[in-house]
Amino acid sequence: MTVAITEDDVDKTVVDAEGQKVGTVTEIHHGAARVSADEETVEEMQTRLPQGGIDERTYAVHDESVADITEDRLVLDVEA
Template identity: 35%
Template sequence: MPSKVSEDEVGKDVVDAQGDQVGIVSAVKHGTAHVDPEPGITDKIRTTLGWEDTDEEDYPLQEEAIDTITDDEIRLESGL
């Protein structure tokens, strides 16, 4: 079972089970990470500075889809 999603995850890469990046965590709202699948340089700077921002292209990441959370990334379960 992965750790709970917290504000510390903002800016982390989200990778699939093979290690391929699928986006970055743009915000955490009510314990749910929101992922920007196509972050631009502005998005990366915002998250690096800790400025949360979501838009209609971001999607919520269900906790059941998370395999592990490390200092650098959120790795998704295989088979998704």
């Protein structure tokens, strides 16, 4: 089942499959969440996600990389 990212997900915490925080959704752009994180985390997530990165502080997350969306976080379908 695919989870749909929406504007309601802005400001949510993003965690990996193990529950480790890997950023915060800063905006939704063309159906993808833009996630801001520290430089080291961004570099790591850019290699683990098929969408890659946007810049040195932001990476993209599309629906197919999200395992679950709760009231306060996006859970990625990847391990850190």
